Amino acid sequence: MITKPKGTYDLYGEDTKIYDYVLDTFRGECSLNNYELIKTPIFESSTLFHRGIGETTDIVTKETYDFKDKGGRDLTLRPEGTAGVVRCLIENKLYANTNNYLKYYYYGPMFRYERPQSGRFREFNQFGVEVFGKMNPYIDAEVINLGVKYFLALGIENVKIKINNLGSKSDREKYREALIGYLKPHIDELCEDCKVRLEKNPLRVLDCKVDSDKEFFKNVPKIEDYLCDESKDYFNELLDNLNALEIEYEVDNSLVRGLDYYDYAVFEFVTDDEKLKGASTICGGGRYNDLVSTLGGPDLGGVGFAIGYERLAEIVKTLGLVKTSDPVDVYVVPVTENELSDAFIIGCMLKDAGYKTEIDYRDTSIKNKLSHANKLDVTYIVIVGEEELKHYEVKLKDAVTKEEKLVKINDLVDELNINF
């Protein structure tokens, strides 16, 4: 038997209803905020991700699916959504015809070569938003608000926001040096992983679970002491805006995101529902003011977030937020095989009239056909029998009350229109 590749999954049955629900709700929220759909390729030039996400991040160094195509091009399956959107923005000069903010949403599969676990796959789905334009704390608040309203619209209420100020690029550089300077003398006390982190991405040492309790950690330099006034003012305005919207947040100085391009505000949406083991962060994002120019575009800031579908689906499923039943309006039952052709035509007629219809094509007893209708969530049953057909009639049966009445085939749609 051929099985699916490691870390992939098939989506079918009631899970597809969760997918539709989650995505439709997202589209609705984006539409309300006047964000446009943007679709970019699933694979891109490898250099896009190396230059955009950062050479030192694990996502790029060891988690991408890289391949050469038959023309010898170096390609990479996208591990995240932002880089492709930015590339598209630059390549198509989407910024050329407007001074206003450019607002996009996207969704689709992403790929990372990771060890699969529950709610974590090698092919996974993300959807997110990206807004481009001059840095503006109202825009960031709008983006966060969009996320908040989205989770509320889904029916998830215990979502909290963690937010941190990474400052400008030069702020971060100063802080980075201070951090390294402070931690270097303690290098022997650091865990093995943090020794590596100190070299590659020192900020990540901050959210190490092993080292954060240690004594020397209490006096570790804080990012806020290295922020310039512009960074601070911007961040405070953003927090003011969140307060004005009555969005609850927690400033978390240890919050560091995995992608190199973030600066100024970074944030996460976390849920702490006990029923959801481990899957705490369901959405992450932030501002990236240098990414567009780094990738060869104009000096244009950006802000966005990405939601991991698989974790969100787990939550939606666990909390029972989606009606997974899918009622059928009319179930058409020919009494015997002789009436099948008439039943077929009648069933198709009902579909043309807009009713969700199932026709029982099986060669089995009426009893079994009705029994099957009962197992489905059916509203009406149409019984097509020899006697009734002689008078151009069928029996219309209410599946719940079991009341039957004879209806002329020509009047069937009208009759249903009255009842629905």
Next chain:
RNA sequence: GCGAAAUUGGUGAAGUGGUUAACACGCCGGAUUGUGGCUCCGGUAUGCGUGGGUUCGAUCCCCACAUUUCGCCCCA
């Protein structure tokens, strides 16, 4: 990439080194020939993740691989 556990039908699962792999749910069919949620009866794994090995004989023992799950790493 590292460490650990698991892998029996559509599902939940019991089970034993040796005739027909328990039970439950589901599904299919039947209970005097055109009517459904109950009841009763019958059917439903030629096979126990895959490939080797040990053995007279393995689903059950050993090895390898795959997949899943958990932890690390990383991250959504």
